[in-house]
Amino acid sequence: MTITLDSKIGLIAGNGQLPVIWAKNAKLNGIEVVTISLSADNKKELKKHSAKVYDFGPGQIQKISDTL
Secondary structure (H helix, E strand, O other), X not given: OOOOOOOEEEEEEOOOOHHHHHHHHHHHOOOEEXXXXXXXXXXXXXXXXXXXXXXXXXXXXXXXXXXX
């Protein structure tokens, strides 16, 4: 049996370093990261490791869903 993973993944990121570390490692493993940023504190770092970063508030569930 062979498992094939997509090379693109969506990340919904809050504040702190965990989303940045996650995006960085995904990129290093050849995965394109599309990030939904819910916090501005780490957005600059997330941009370094994401193909695209979108800004949404936590209450904008429909916009987040439509984007992903």
